[in-house]
Amino acid sequence: MKNIWKALPRPILILAPMANVTDSAFRQTVIRYGKPSLFFTEFVSADGLCSAGKDKLLPDFYFSESERPIVAQIFGANLETMRQAAKLVAQLGFDGVDINMGCPDRAVEKQGAGAALMKNPLLARDLILAAREGAPELPISIKTRLGYKNVDFEKWLPKILEARPAAVTIHGRTREEMSKVPARWEEIARARELIKKNDPTIAVIGNGDVATLSDAKQKSETYGLDGAMIGRAALGNPWFFSEQSQAPALKEKLEALLFHAELFDRLFRGKKNFLNMRKHAAAYVAGSIGAKELRMRLLGASTLEELRRVIVEALNISI
Numbered sequence: 523m524k525n526i527w528k529a530l531p532r533p534i535l536i537l538a539p540m541a542n543v544t545d546s547a548f549r550q551t552v553i554r555y556g557k558p559s560l561f562f563t564e565f566v567s568a569d570g571l572c573s574a575g576k577d578k579l580l581p582d583f584y585f586s587e588s589e590r591p592i593v594a595q596i597f598g599a600n601l602e603t604m605r606q607a608a609k610l611v612a613q614l615g616f617d618g619v620d621i622n623m624g625c626p627d628r629a630v631e632k633q634g635a636g637a638a639l640m641k642n643p644l645l646a647r648d649l650i651l652a653a654r655e656g657a658p659e660l661p662i663s664i665k666t667r668l669g670y671k672n673v674d675f676e677k678w679l680p681k682i683l684e685a686r687p688a689a690v691t692i693h694g695r696t697r698e699e700m701s702k703v704p705a706r707w708e709e710i711a712r713a714r715e716l717i718k719k720n721d722p723t724i725a726v727i728g729n730g731d732v733a734t735l736s737d738a739k740q741k742s743e744t745y746g747l748d749g750a751m752i753g754r755a756a757l758g759n760p761w762f763f764s765e766q767s768q769a770p771a772l773k774e775k776l777e778a779l780l781f782h783a784e785l786f787d788r789l790f791r792g793k794k795n796f797l798n799m800r801k802h803a804a805a806y807v808a809g810s811i812g813a814k815e816l817r818m819r820l821l822g823a824s825t826l827e828e829l830r831r832v833i834v835e836a837l838n839i840s841i
């Protein structure tokens with residue numbers, strides 16, 4: 523088995539899975555400026571991948587060779603669909619399978635998936651085993667939190683570790699905290715202790731509130747982790763993994779947004795909603811002085827052509 527979690531140099535710096543954000547268009551835009559050690563896809567439903575509506579979900583699993591190494595993230599609570607979904611992930615050529623065990627979304631939790639799995643560690647363990655059955659050649663990892671209501675990973679994590687995941691990513695908050703309190707890296711370090719005592723070969727990744735590339739490296743080092751995962755700080759900031767320390771000028775941001783939007787349209791026209799680009803557009807210009815009106819105009823664009831017009835006009839004015 524080719525285990526990327528063992529092979530990658532430390533610290534492993536990862537672009538977090540973010541639904542409707544980290545698709546192939548965004549990942550390829552990130553690569554233009556600076557590539558992380560590892561990519562994750564957005565999460566995709568295991569049940570959905572085994573249903574008649576499967577084809578609608580496949581664009582979420584599209585990737586180009588330049589994005590390797592790349593892990594596919596799945597959510598689900600059914601052993602059979604997890605097994606089949608993992609098999610599909612292997613067939614699609616991914617470098618690993620990750621099971622989401624931290625998502626607080628009600629629709630996800632209602633199925634017993636995502637964060638609800640912290641309350642059902644036996645099932646969580648068996649889901650890892652099922653995924654391994656479906657994709658024996660791929661490393662199976664999980665992404666979870668410090669606990670559901672309280673920080674109590676000691677209670678449920680050991681049961682999950684019985685299935686020997688290749689890596690565990692810990693988001694340093696509980697389910698109840700959502701993203702409202704600062705991430706607790708000291709607690710991530712305690713979880714790391716527990717995991718490494720159980721099996722030192724399991725890679726442990728910290729996640730939550732990483733602000734810059736040097737922050738990611740420093741936190742990995744300080745807390746003895748194999749790496750760090752970065753989510754929101756990369757939104758509207760495909761420069762995150764480059765060594766560039768200063769925020770780019772508005773002109774550069776708009777050029778990157780245009781590249782990103784054109785790629786999105788080329789890859790996903792008719793397959794993914796172009797309105798996904800709105801969140802990106804707002805994030806690219808957030809914090810740029812005097813960009814309030816531009817932001818409103820970008821948000822008003824519902825097709826590539828409209829967005830391009832707004833950007834080209836703004837670039838002409840500012841040149």
Ligand SMILES: Cc1cc2nc3c(=O)[nH]c(=O)nc-3n(C[C@H](O)[C@H](O)[C@H](O)COP(=O)(O)O)c2cc1C
Pocket residue numbers: 538539540541542543564565595622624625665693729730731732751752753754755
């Ligand atoms: C818009 C958005 C979508 C997300 N989608 C997923 C997802 O599909 N799978 C997942 O495991 N986590 C998802 N997350 C959580 C992030 O991966 C990450 O754990 C969280 O944002 C904390 O990291 P950060 O502080 O670096 O953003 C999402 C977060 C955001 C903001």
